[in-house]
Amino acid sequence: MKIPFVDLAREHAPMKDALHAAVREVVDSGRYIMGPKLAAFEAAFAEHVGAKHAIGVSSGTDALVLALLARDVGPGDVVVTTPYTFFSPAGVAARLGAEVVFVDIDPRTYNLDPDALDRWFARDARADRVRVVLPVHLFGLAADLEGIRALTRPRGVTVVEDAAQGVGTYAGDGRHVGVHGKLGCFSFFPTKNLGGLGDGGAVVTDDDALAARVRSLRSYGMSERLVHERLGGNHRLDEIQAAALLVKLDYLADKQRVRDLHAAAYDDALAGLGLGLPARPTPPARHAHHQYVVRVGPERDRVRAALASEGIETVVYYPTPLHLQPVFASHGSGAGDLPHAERAALETLALPIRPSLTPSERDTVVDALRRALGK
Template identity: 35%
Template sequence: MHFIDLKTQYQELKPQIQARIDAVLDHGQYIMGPEVRELEEKLEAYTGSKHCITCSSGTEALLMSLMALGIGPGDEVITSPFTFVATAEVMVLLGVKPVFVDIERDTCLMDASLIEAKITPRTKAIMPVSLYGQVCDMDAINAIAARHGNLPVIEDAAQSFGADYSGGGATSRKSCNLSTIGCTSFFPSKPLGCYGDGGAIFTNDDVLAKALREIRVHGQERRYYHTRVGVGGRMDTLQCAVVLAKLERFDWEVKRRLELGDAYRSKIAAAGIHADMVTVRTDRNSVWAQLTIKVDNRAQVQQKLQEHGVPTAVHYPVPLNMQPAYQHLCCAECTPNSQWAAQRVMSLPLSPDLDDATLDHIIAALKQAVAV
């Protein structure tokens, strides 16, 4: 059993993927080939965002976004400690101080009600993290940002591409098109993944889009004319070709992820298993980048599941403000919910091609494991 079944997905999409790769090999434009812009246009249409700028990774997307906003030494950016290290790493690389806001226990998302107390004259942006496939309370976060001088909001949407959010409005909007800038990752295990590293940045701001496109190619406005400091941040053409092929069935995959999330929840409840799935708010959905539950005796549960052939993963066992490189920024006692979640979260297998028999096996194994 695979934790994330990329092999079956590849077999289902093999003709489309091979045709896309062959086209790149035939024209030979491996850097900034026509598939790059084609993918950007399709992602713009999918999210409803005016601009999409593909880049070399989700980490680079966050870094480039901070650079485009002119955020640097001495500035502060508010974010969550319960996330992958890249969220804070890019800030520190630019001399920016990450300011950590604790999470909600049920969703594991940044608690918007705690943000305002952390804002200072040095705050230059808010970076909420859309975790496990679900976006944060973006309307509340955007409202806070607006009250404090229209602070930019950068959605770290590495795990939530494809997710919907309404915020109580009549019309739902897509993750990556909910704030000043949205950043996502095409790491292979993400809801929409390539076969290496890749990412994308979304914005409706023309000035930011121009800056991001220049930063992506070493700060060039045109060849050998550098208007700003940049990076080598391009997503290569072959990886764009893979994502283009995967887009052909992405709507089906999102639908299937939603169905599997519902099935997991109902089967866990029906089996009387004492494990809480991450809560999904009624004004949004989750594309379940990780199907995450919370259990008290995690190590024992993982061991028992492994004995039944069920792989698991933990995202994330140590909050950033307890990591050696970042613990000087914020005391552990300041983020009690993050500490609590870090000791309990555990992710179970979920891929669009997961079949009913395998899901039933996972549930049966989980019931036995949790009972120990």
């Protein structure tokens, strides 16, 4: 049996008619950019995460660009982030001319470790130049925002949250991620928990002035029509994406319930197999199960190949930590400097957890994993 990791057509099957109608409505309306669908989605998403403002943008990467630009991040500034994630947060900071510093992760949660951040602040001469700490809520588990903010607050450092994988994630205080720092950045890439029919993203904030800056920066830096107050670009979320996201927002709670069921069933079935299972936060914190990632250990690639031979697709997030990527080769950290990130990159494996996965497909994954582990 073939079990794909992602199957978006199956994901969309129960809402296909609503999606077709939403797209048709936009086509017929003649309004394609900055229209009523965008305004409606921004209001709905702001309410969903509990933020005062949500600004729809063209991707999660652009959400990060606009959030850092809104804080005037540039040459001379230091941005501290995690080495164990997708390229965007570090890539964006570096593209804006900031110096990127990677601080190691907590090996249980895979998120930026506040203790490691504390040690770095205490010993590194660049600590005074830190403008932004940029934690990522990896795989749908909140980073330790309380621990991070206890370090940034007395230093006047801004926290920008990368919540690209964090739709549905609650932090320790029970609030949705993205609203704890000055700005939160979301991605609506199609495979995300809330994914569009193409690229999309959002910046959320409670700060009126920052919201106005982000709105201006996403549309050529305009403050009003054809008055360009700052160096913005074209980073807008279009009407078709906003319309599709409004439909998908209605299905989000159901999809989340299925992800939660899959995760709980995997937790039960895989206990005792010697795997490192995902960290379980204490309620009201909530894991959104964007990915279900197990720590297999040094045998990871062999196990992955065994699953593949049975038709089961898995994914390695992320095989190369960012400080070892070619583009960051000259920036300071090398092999051995961030051991928890480096080990995670070698040992972890993401199992299929899409909402369209059936219980019997999930059982097939578990059985194949047992066989591969010889258990």
